[in-house]
Amino acid sequence: MDFLDEFPTMDRQELRELKKAIDLGFRNFSRAYGDALETFFEPLLYFMVWLEKLLIITPWPIIILIMAGLAWLGARSWLAVAGTVASFFVIGYFGMWEDTMATLAIISVATLVCIVVGIPLGIWMARSDRVQTLITPVLDVMQTIPSFVYLIPVVMLLGIGKVPGLLAVCIYAVPPIVRLTNLGIRLVDKEVLEAADAFGANYRQKLFDVQVPLALPNIFAGVNQTIMMSLAMVVIASMIGVKGLGVPVLRAISNQYLALGLMNGLAIVALAIIFDRISQNFGKRLQKHREGGHDV
């Protein structure tokens, strides 16, 4: 039987028309709103450019000192500090300093944007089950859809450059912080929350004195994952015009330069490890007070 052998498909002509219509629709949309969106994101662009320039013109010893300081503040371990300093020396020695600074700039801005957007969103989700069931599938899509697919509309809207790159990174990196903020707040001890109610705390007081502080370790795990995921997006972001360690990696792929690819790739790994250790240990220290320890 014909029917069983061949899957009933839409008429080719119709299918082509449909795709065309969608493309045209989106193109019209981006023509109408692209400029407005660009203006909207302009402050972000300036901030990113400013940060990148700042990182590059700052003398390298100062940067290394700052990084070492961050490592100490976060991890409180000399090993972490030594590892950080050594990594940056090697990176600089192999001529990857500027690209690394550019990558640092976009990672920082992306993480900042993710925090500013993600934490309130997570709080909102924790407040209402309806919102949670609405947002969860959206987050699932954001995390699983191949990045190249959403690069297309982003580029159509905003063209090639830093802002669309940042947007692509954020789309990929924001879900964990939203999820973990939501989870952390939902896991807050019901009795403690009830105590806050019993003493007459209002919504704001409950949120900032109880829920957010108690959820902080989880929120921090989210920040950590967000940083990791934005680092993972560095190469893809460089395809649409973001400067940084991804650019030489791309060049290495198209020209089969093994050493170039390896070095820059390892530099990304080094950054990932450094930030992971710093933020993870910082998150752990946040819940120090929960450990029993009867030094009474």
Place this chain on the structure above:
Amino acid sequence: MSEIKVKIKNLYKIFGANPASMISHIRNGTSKQTLLDEHGHVLGLNDVSLDIAAGGVQVIMGLSGSGKSTLIRHFNRLIEPTAGEIIVDGRNVIEMGKNELRDFRRFRASMVFQKFALLPHRTITDNVAYGLVIQSSAKDEIHERSQKWIDRVGLTGFESYYPAQLSGGMQQRVGLARALATDAEILLMDEAFSALDPLIREEMQDVLLGLQEELKKTIVFITHDLDEALRIGDRIAILRDGTIVQTGSPQDIILNPADDYVTDFTKNINRGRVLQVAAIMDDKTSENGPKIERDMVIEDALQVLSKADATTAIVTHNAKPVGSVDLNTIIAALTRPIDDSGRTGSYT
């Protein structure tokens, strides 16, 4: 002890999808089990009415699931009733708007929790100050008052510790200090000492009684432990399946248990050390015999009698004779009523 501070009137609480429609079933006598099996609703409280005197300790007792926590959470409306009124100083708490209720919780009723419910990320000082910060008191006042209560509950020196660094008993001292610091006249305590070891529990009862002597708060105290109820309660109400089956003074409850459920509670207590002479004495004073104060427990009275080798004692109040009590009455009071199994209880 006469002024009524809190008056609970015909309070109902039913948990489920459509509680209001279930009230009529309950009023028609549907049991808790039937309500659950046939209508899928849980009966929390069933027509509870209770008058609570100002300045006294009202204990509410009952087995697990009898609705104690549900009832105490109605006092400050952490739980909304299905029907009924809670009148505090003449004002129905159920009718309060959002802001009035918030102020009621901030200034007039504070709460101590079974599992302490302290803020784990705040120091002891900050925990005790919590209610004051919410009241938005002035900074110096917050500091002064929280320090005062930390000292009063015996936690001086632990100000900068975190709750997890303290033992359970000490954590509950923090809970108590936090509740007292707000200066609320009503103190709600839901099994506040149940999570503590017996020795620590008694210690905390002493702390509470010591403070109460001076503070004269209106305390609602939940417990499932009769010994605790007898120690600290001025009045006891016994709750079963959401209904109050008996209210009375501790002596009342022991001497005249209203039903088997209450009898079960009173079965294992040491009557000799709880019952006071006043509860069993005869109003006629006797001519001779040793003198005993009327609030003496009967075990001690027994000793006085045996030492004096007498069978009748004169009961006094403030050194004036007010009645008499004889050996047989005391012995009868020591043995508990015959229970269903036919065994007679004995003095243990």
